[in-house]
Structure formats: C-alpha cells, structure tokens
Amino acid sequence: MKEDSNTAPASGIRGSNQSGMRAYNERLVLSLIRQNGALPKAEIARISGLSAQTVSVIMRALEADGFLEKGEPIRGKVGQPSVPMNLAKGGAFFFGLKVGRRSLEMILINFLGTVIGRVHLTHPYPTPDGVVRFTNDSIGQLLDQLTPEERKRVAGLGIAIPFRLWDWSVALGLEQTDMEAWRERDIRAEIAQNWNFPIYLQNDASAACGAELVFGKGETPRDFLYFYIGFFVGGGVVLNRSLFTGRSGNAGALGSIPIGVTGKKARLLVDVASLATLETAIIATGGDANILWEPPKSWSVPADILRDWVDDASSGLAFAIAAAASVMDCEYAMIDGWLPEEVRAELVRQTEQKLTDLEIAGIEKPPVLEGTIGTSARALGAASLPLSDRFLVDQNALLKA
C-alpha cells in the first residue's frame, strides 16, 4: 500500500500572504475554543494578541458560516455582559475508519467530536477489497442519517490502519499471499474515487495519538510521547501541540525502539509490549486468545500470564520512554490501548515505577500518564485527521495555498 499517499505535498518553503494569514487566525480562534471551551470574543482577543476588532470580524464570519454559535450572556461582572461563543455542533462532520486485527469500525462525528453514528464489522483478517467495500457501504449508511444540508458539511474521511500490513502474515498465521495484496493496493485512492471529500490515511497508533491531542480531556501539553498498545504497539510524537509524522509519515514508530541487543539482533519494544505477544503466551498454554479481540471489558486472561506480560511490557516501555525523552525532551509520556482500564492503570503504574528506578543522568524523566480516550482512540483519531487538517492551527496554514 502506498503509505506515502497521505503525506502532504512535499513542496519547498512557501511564502505567506493575506489569505494565509486570515486562514491561520480563523483556525487559531477555533483551536482556542476547542481547547478551552466557550469563550467571549474579548477573551479570544486577549489570548491571541489580536485586536478586539479583528477578532470580532473573524468570529462574526465564523458564526455566519455556521461554525460558531452564541451562548447565554454572562452577567454579574462590571461592564457589558460577555457572550461566550462555542463551536456549533453542526459546523462540520467527519468520518473515521479504523482497520483492526479482527474488525473494521466506521464512525461519524460532529464538529464537537461527538460520535453520532457507528458501523462495525468483524472479519477474520483485513483485506483491501473488504475494507474498500465496507468503507463505501458504511459511509452510505451514515450519510443517510444526515440532512441534505448537513451532508454538504462533511469535511473528510480519516483512515487509521497499521502500516506494513504484509509483515503481519507470520504473526497472524496466514499465508504470505493474503497480506501481499496490501503491498500494491492504494485503498485511499480507490475510496477517493467514490467521494468528493478529502481522505487521509495514517498509521493507527499515530491516529490514536491525534485523538488524544484533539479530543483529550484536560489541558493538552505542548510536547508529549504517546504509546498505543494494540495488536502491535506504536505511537505518536507531539511537538508544539501538533502531531509530528516526519518526512515519510512514519515518525513515532515507537514499536521499533530497540530495548536491548542480543548478538546482532535488537530486541524491540514491539516484541514485549504488544497484544500479539500476549496472544502468543495465551495460545502457548492452550488458552483461547480470541478473548483479546472482544471489547476489553470482558477479557478473562489467566492472571499469571497477564502479570508476566505487564511486567515485561512495562520494562520495555520504561526503557523506550527514557530513550525517546533524550531525543525530544517531552513533558510527559502517555499510554493507552485496546486494554481493560485496570490493566492500563497497572501498566502505567509499573512503567512509571521502572522509569523512576532507572538511573539516567542528564534528562528529566517524564511522568507517565494514562490515555484519556481509551479503546476507541484509533477511530476517533482517524476522524480527527480531516478535522485537524481543515480547522486547527497548523504552521502550514499561514503559507500560500
């Protein structure tokens, strides 16, 4: 699969002009409200440093375009009551597709990030044909739930999918050929033929990171490191409050962080901290590994196997976090995944402990936190891709179209 196909047009460094400036300031307003909740115009002016008049003009335009709406005036303070402006839930709609080990999931979210539609399909393993068909069908179904007016406001589809699917074959116990198909197919392009909104494709773990960045609860830090534990473990790197995907779109390939060497073979994080490893352990003792792919609430993994896995995984994560923190000096590390909440909590606790115990001079060890999104992070993150690209601050927004 042409994984590069998601990458923005490489382009050299471009100049800036007035429309770029306006686009940037509009995104800034929307981003500030998304981060802080409803805010009056005067407050936006103070935060952004823009003049009150400029903010007034921009926000009235955004309101007229249906992206913002007035809240109840707040009285009780000296002066004219302030009118908080909030995101209008019908401002735009986004599709998010998660391609997973055992299932496909399509969600439809509104401008506030609320899931307003969901289609789910279980499969033995993902195939390009199956994914393309499911995508087109489910988008059709979900569009039916929207009014004709709302349909015009669909701003895109994001796809969260593990990269290098063809490397799965062995782990999945499938014939090499079943996965080889992914190498050549460009499902993004195929799906794009059917729809006239933009389509984005990203590594599933990076997408999950995007969900945390856009929809995460609490204050989002400038720079953080994110791990998502799925069939494999992957992650994302957030710099300056935006997801850094690098030149090839594969930055934050955190599963490939080496955590030790035996001879010439590096042991990688993915070898110890992914559900594939846990599955193997369960199967080795004659257990039924399918429980892993049910919604995590209902997991019933033998306690001793789980304990060993958490022990190994947290050691690997601690080492990986230390390595990554040296490179990018992050404020904190976050762990989420397709895990029951109590397993995630224990994994975070042990990782934090092992990181604290590790003696490393010269860097500050970031605190380790639990993700705030949980199991649905990948689908939500997928849907956040078109949202980020169109409505959130982005350095490139300043440049010429």
Add this chain to the structure above:
Amino acid sequence: MKEDSNTAPASGIRGSNQSGMRAYNERLVLSLIRQNGALPKAEIARISGLSAQTVSVIMRALEADGFLEKGEPIRGKVGQPSVPMNLAKGGAFFFGLKVGRRSLEMILINFLGTVIGRVHLTHPYPTPDGVVRFTNDSIGQLLDQLTPEERKRVAGLGIAIPFRLWDWSVALGLEQTDMEAWRERDIRAEIAQNWNFPIYLQNDASAACGAELVFGKGETPRDFLYFYIGFFVGGGVVLNRSLFTGRSGNAGALGSIPIGVTGKKARLLVDVASLATLETAIIATGGDANILWEPPKSWSVPADILRDWVDDASSGLAFAIAAAASVMDCEYAMIDGWLPEEVRAELVRQTEQKLTDLEIAGIEKPPVLEGTIGTSARALGAASLPLSDRFLVDQNALLKA
C-alpha cells in the same frame, strides 16, 4: 546557571498580522539565498510562490538596507539578463563564544558566515568570572576591527556551553565547589549588561548542530539527527529545517540515550562515546591525556586505545541512532566532533556498519554521514544563534511581535 534563560518567551499561541507576514517573507528570501547561493528575483518568486512584484519589492528593500547585493548579470539565455542577488557580506555581524573543557574561543563572523576575527584563551577549567571577563575583553578587541558603520550592524552574541557544568567536577578531578559557582550564576545576564545586542545561550552540542544547519555544505535535509563528540557527547535534532530544542531547551540530549541496562543502572551513550572516556583510558595506561585538547590534527593517541574507543563508541552510536530514528524518522544521522578527520571518518564508517548489521524491523535506518564543519562547529554554531533568530525562516516569525 539559569539555562532556561535562553528559551524564547513561552507565550501561548499568538495571532498573525501583516508585519509578521512581511517579516516572514523577508526571512524566506534570505534563507533561500543562503541555501542556494545567489538567485535572481524571478527565481525566488518561482520557488517561494510569491508574485514577482512582491519579491521585487522585498528584495529591493533588502538591497537598500544592505543585506543583499547585485551580482553580474547573466546573459546567454532568451530574455532580459537575470541579475543574481547575493547576501552582502557586511549585512550583519555576529559573535560566537565557545566555552570548552580547556579553552575559550570567541569568533566574529560576517553575514556570509566567514570568520573575520578570532580570540582564543586556554584555561585549566572554566569559571563564570573567567568567562565573563574573556567575553567582554574579546568582544571589545574584535569590535575594534570593525568600522563605526559596521559596529552598528552587530546583531548579537551566541554562547555555546555544556549544560550542567556542575556535574563535571568529578570527571574533571576538580573540587565540587569550583563548579558549583555555575549553578547560581547567569552569565548571559551578566554579559548582557555590557552590550546592547541580544545574547543567546545554548548547549554546545546543539549549537554545533545549528552550525551544520546554517553553514553546512551541500543540501541540508529537512530532518536529521546530529552528534557532536566533545569532552561529552551531545547532539541536536533538526525538524523541518530548524533546530528543535524543546520546551526546556534540552531536546537532543543525545548523550543520555540509554544503550543498555545493567541491573537498574542504564548505560548511556555518553559513557562510551565521549572524549572523557578516551581520556580516562589514556590516563589508565600512564599516557598524557592533554594531547586530546590540542587541535586534533596533532593528536598522538596510542593506536590500540583509540581502536578500542572507536569500537565502543560506534556501537553505542549505532544503537542510539536506531532508537532516535524510531522516534523521529530522520533522513540521516551526522557525526562530528573535536576529532582528527581520519578518526571521524573511521567512527562514521564503523557506526554505519554496525547500524546496518543491527536487525530492526519497522524503520528505515538512516545513512550516517560525517559533519561538514568539523572542530569549529561549536563556535560557529554559537554565532549562528543570533543569525537564525533574526534572519532565517522560523515559524514564529509569522506571528505578532
């Protein structure tokens, strides 16, 4: 020492306005010429996407201000001959100070990056008082070489200094107290009292990385990883063609990358790939380690000691590069340092070999290259700090002042 004092004002996300736009486009023009050499206005317009008229206005202004100058018209093509515009060497001047293990070095460069003045001082170890006095004295001397007109165009001083100097004491065999002074002193502020140009302070290895970015020969890649081998080993991370220093200014603390664990103690890159290690090895065999601090051309380190050191150092570097590449997906890794050229070449060769041999799935291993600046990278990088801040593209340039 308040190492944070260099960090840019934290500030939230700011809006953009016309002066920001113009400032950005001016920097863009200067950056394009610095990267590509002399370019005619029409070519700048094509690369930047700005209209020919806009570029014409901007470049005439820059010429009038003395930052650009006309080259010889190029004939031989259809149409009016193109006039390549180049950086004017007298456009601005910058001071760069390197604080090192055994010496201080102050350089003065012109707008082209050519070193036009240099003052050097050997010391047993760096003290805040010594550094402040040397700085003020040497700036005074070097200013005498400039005309009164040129003196007005001094745009700043950059200081490249190892962070956490107080951790040196043990390695240097000095009393703890000698280095404790650094913890409290803010030499940047002290020096700033004497001069009315801006002063920047940065980790010495990150500064060296900046030299590569600004003055490096050949095409500079978007994203790369940089190691500078000095008394300690450190580095820098370049993202989107700019030096990423992170929230605390300590990103690219590449010396702290863990390369293995024994019990709870992590072995770090700095333990195997710094000259401090080599010095220890030399002293252990009764040799004279002072040769290391002479200009590297005249090194005469026993061959067997050097061979062992290069072997260990390259193994550590290979592992560190693999780890960092997983996090940030860099185009390549670069190694430079206070080293004789043949040692650097061998170190790079072995690192590349060991990285190739290392089996790691899921990432592309970056090629390893030699730095193009060499021993003077730190002082040049220091001088590049005010240059970057005032004259090169920088996302923040677009925002309101």
Add this chain to the structure above:
DNA sequence: AATAAATAAATCACTCTTATTTATTATTGA
C-alpha cells in the same frame, strides 16, 4: 518576433487604531 526579467500603478484583502455604542455594576448623595 518571441521570451523572460524587472517594475510601476492600481486594486484588493486584511489587521490596526480610534471613536462610539451598549449593557452592566459600583458609588454617591439626598
């Protein structure tokens, strides 16, 4: 004649400054 570089004049889009309006709370004086 064709082509390309460079520029001039007019236009357009945007933010900023200054001044005004509006709605509210705080203070004052009978």
Add this chain to the structure above:
DNA sequence: TCAATAATAAATAAGAGTGATTTATTTATT
C-alpha cells in the same frame, strides 16, 4: 433606600495603513 452618576468592559463601526496581487509596461536579450 433609591435614583442619579461614574466606571468598566464588551462589542462594533469607520477609516487608516500595510502588504500581496493583478494587470500592464518597459527593457534586454536570443
């Protein structure tokens, strides 16, 4: 206690200023 007045803050209108763009023109060359 109550009404009149002052102070304050939000919001906006009008006009100024700045900078990129468009269109047209000039210039120098093959």
